[in-house]
Amino acid sequence: MNAHKLIDGKAAAARVLLQVREDVARLHGQAIQPALAVILVGNDPASQVYVRNKILRAEEVGIRSVEHRLPSDTSTEQLLILIGQLNADPAIHGILLQLPLPAQMDELRALEAIAPDKDVDGFHSQNVGGLSQGRAVLTPCTPSGCLYLLEHTCGDLRGKHAVVIGRSNIVGKPMAALLLKADCSVTVLHSRSHDAQALCRQADIVIAAVGRARLIDASWLKPGAVVIDVGINRIDDDGRSRLVGDVDFDSALPHVAAITPVPGGVGPMTIAFLMKNTVAAAQAQHHALRSQSEAVCHSIY
Numbered sequence: 001m002n003a004h005k006l007i008d009g010k011a012a013a014a015r016v017l018l019q020v021r022e023d024v025a026r027l028h029g030q031a032i033q034p035a036l037a038v039i040l041v042g043n044d045p046a047s048q049v050y051v052r053n054k055i056l057r058a059e060e061v062g063i064r065s066v067e068h069r070l071p072s073d074t075s076t077e078q079l080l081i082l083i084g085q086l087n088a089d090p091a092i093h094g095i096l097l098q099l100p101l102p103a104q105m106d107e108l109r110a111l112e113a114i115a116p117d118k119d120v121d122g123f124h125s126q127n128v129g130g131l132s133q134g135r136a137v138l139t140p141c142t143p144s145g146c147l148y149l150l151e152h153t154c155g156d157l158r159g160k161h162a163v164v165i166g167r168s169n170i171v172g173k174p175m176a177a178l179l180l181k182a183d184c185s186v187t188v189l190h191s192r193s194h195d196a197q198a199l200c201r202q203a204d205i206v207i208a209a210v211g212r213a214r215l216i217d218a219s220w221l222k223p224g225a226v227v228i229d230v231g232i233n234r235i236d237d238d239g240r241s242r243l244v245g246d247v248d249f250d251s252a253l254p255h256v257a258a259i260t261p262v263p264g265g266v267g268p269m270t271i272a273f274l275m276k277n278t279v280a281a282a283q284a285q286h287h288a289l290r291s292q293s294e295a296v297c298h299s300i301y
């Protein structure tokens with residue numbers, strides 16, 4: 001009955017991937033084979049599932065993928081060596097370092113070691129800074145996917161009040177930067193916020209990226225709000241394990257104008273935008289290479 005309120009992330013991701021497939025075919029025509037390297041350290045079961053999904057999706061659109069699995073006792077130095085090799089390999093266009101890393105590793109140092117033009121997650125400080133300045137740089141996949149869903153649900157975002165719950169470097173902060181770039185008024189809430197619920201109730205748009213199962217129910221939402229649920233939480237439901245978001249979907253649904261489900265909402269969009277970023281990286285690297293060789297030709301003749 002409320003089906004019209006569902007924001008279908010699977011269908012939107014399929015549309016994005018169709019475009020990516022066309023772009024890949026065009027690159028194949030220029031003898032360019034876009035390629036993504038995925039690094040997985042340790043054997044966290046959830047990370048293994050995500051990595052497998054990313055590799056399957058890459059194959060479907062014609063992107064070559066190379067998986068590098070490292071044991072959980074790998075040192076940061078050993079990881080930096082692999083990243084250095086991938087940075088130097090002209091046949092690799094994108095590098096994804098699956099997070100979280102085992103506790104002994106220096107995550108920030110590893111992310112900073114990835115060449116910014118191969119940083120398809122958009123986590124390198126150069127890309128983070130570029131996004132904050134509003135420049136066209138490689139941008140984190142989950143927030144890009146959320147923005148796409150919002151633009152296709154709300155149309156014009158200008159002047160809308162968006163509340164982002166969560167301030168991680170992966171989701172909350174880049175999400176806030178993208179919404180600001182789209183001319184929203186942005187409030188970012190976190191675990192130290194006073195009366196987060198009352199602030200959230202003022203929002204036209206809510207982005208929940210907290211990591212707490214079903215924290216946000218109808219009492220957090222203004223009637224008619226648009227809700228994007230980034231949360232992926234595995235819970236035990238009468239002895240069966242299942243995925244739920246950060247939003248209490250059943251409580252929120254009668255209240256909202258539109259909402260993403262979990263699964264089938266933001267998750268598929270994250271993977272679609274990873275593919276889009278990989279193709280953009282491949283295009284940019286070949287463009288840069290061509291400009292370089294043209295410059296060399298100019299200096300010779």
Ligand SMILES: NC(=O)C1=CN([C@@H]2O[C@H](COP(=O)(O)OP(=O)(O)OC[C@H]3O[C@@H](n4cnc5c(N)ncnc54)[C@H](OP(=O)(O)O)[C@@H]3O)[C@@H](O)[C@H]2O)C=CC1
Pocket residue numbers: 142165166167168169170171172189190191192193196209210211212215230231232233266267268270
């Ligand atoms: N669908 C997808 O593609 C993706 C889904 N995810 C999912 O999104 C969720 C968030 O991920 P991520 O950003 O990495 O998580 P983090 O744990 O890094 O960040 C969670 C944020 O939520 C804040 N927070 C915690 N409790 C509360 C509270 N009660 N009220 C308000 N804010 C609170 C924290 O505040 P503080 O900073 O003060 O600690 C923090 O900023 C997870 O469920 C994750 O699995 C993540 C990436 C991609």
Ligand SMILES: Nc1nc(=O)c2c([nH]1)NC[C@@H]1CN(c3ccc(C(=O)N[C@@H](CCC(=O)O)C(=O)O)cc3)C=[N+]21
Pocket residue numbers: 049050053096097098099100121141142232243262263264265266267268270271
């Ligand atoms: N460097 C890095 N980049 C990331 O983008 C990154 C990461 N590390 N670490 C973990 C988080 C999480 N994340 C998800 C991606 C897809 C789904 C997804 O496709 N979810 C499906 C369900 C999948 C299932 O059934 O388990 C859905 O929501 O429909 C979920 C979560 C990316 N992350």
